[in-house]
Ligand SMILES: *Cc1c(COP(=O)(O)O)cnc(C)c1O
C-alpha cells in the first residue's frame with residue numbers, strides 16, 4: 001500500500017450545503033489530493049462538459065490512493081466513456097415516454113416517481129440519468145401543482161417515490177412543503193426517498209431531517225444507494241440509527257458494477273455492513289445500458305453466478321433481489337437462473 005500524505009483538511013462543516021460546495025470538480029484536483037499521478041490513470045479526463053465530475057470530500061476521504069480504488073472508479077471521468085458501444089444508448093429505459101407529466105414517471109402500478117430535484121451531490125459515471133433531460137424537469141410552482149394533481153386524480157397511487165436527481169438536494173423547507181402536499185392526498189400511504197446524497201455527505205442526515213420524516217402520517221422508507229462496503233463510514237452510524245429509531249425503514253439498492261463490486265467477497269461484505277448500519281439490502285441492479293457506461297457492464301451470466309453464491313453464504317434477508325429494468329414491463333424484471 002503506497003504511503004500517502006494528504007494536505008490537512010480544515011475542520012469539516014456541519015452544513016451539508018457548505019460541504020457540497022467544497023466538492024472536487026476537476027479530476028486533476030482530486031487525483032492530486034489523493035497523491036495519484038494523472039498519467040497513471042487510463043484516460044482520467046477533464047473534458048466531460050455534459051456530465052462533469054462532482055465528488056464531495058467526505059466521499060473522497062474514504063478512497064484509497066490507488067488507481068483502481070472502487071470508490072474513485074465510480075466518480076472519475078474516463079476517456080473510455082466516449083467510446084461508442086453498440087447497444088448502449090441515451091435513454092435505455094424509454095423513460096421519456098413514461099414522463100408525460102413533467103416531474104412524474106408512472107410506469108408501475110400503485111407507485112409513481114416524483115422527480116423532486118434535478119441535481120445530485122455526486123455524479124456517478126454509471127448513472128442511467130446522465131442523459132436525462134433534467135432541465136425540462138426542473139419544475140416551476142405551477143408544474144409542481146400539476147404533478148401533485150396527477151397523483152390526486154389517480155387513487156390507485158398509494159406510494160410516492162421521491163427521486164431525481166437526488167431528492168435530498170432540496171432544502172428542508174421545500175422538502176417539508178412537498179411532504180405536506182403528499183400527505184394531504186388521502187390515498188397516498190407511503191413515501192419513499194431514493195437517495196445517494198447521505199452516502200457521499202453524511203452531514204445531510206440532520207436531526208431536523210429525521211424529525212421531519214418522523215412527523216408525517218405517511219410510512220416513510222429511505223432507499224440508500226450504496227455500492228461498496230467502504231462507502232459506509234463511522235460518520236453514518238449515529239444519523240442512520242436515529243432514522244431507524246424514528247421508524248424510517250432503511251433499505252439499500254446497489255448497481256452491480258465491473259471492477260467495483262462484481263466480486264463475491266465485496267458483495268457479501270456489503271450486505272453484512274449494511275445490516276450492521278441498520279439497512280436491509282433490497283435490490284442488486286444490473287447496469288442500465290446507458291451510453292458512456294459500457295465499461296461497468298457485468299454479463300448477466302456472471303451476475304447470476306454471483307447472486308447464487310451470495311445465497312449460499314448469507315441469510316435470505318441479506319441477499320438483495322437481482323433485478324433489471326426492462327422498458328415496457330410493469331415491474332423490474334427479477335433475474336433467475338433457468339433451471340430447465
Ligand atoms: C424502480 C422503480 C420504481 C419502484 O419499484 P419497486 O419495485 O417498488 O422498488 C417505480 N418506478 C420506476 C420508474 C422505477 O424505476
Ligand code: SF4
Nearest residue numbers: 120122123124127196
Ligand atoms: S446519485 Fe444517483 S441519480 Fe445521481 S448521478 Fe449518482 S446514480 Fe445518478
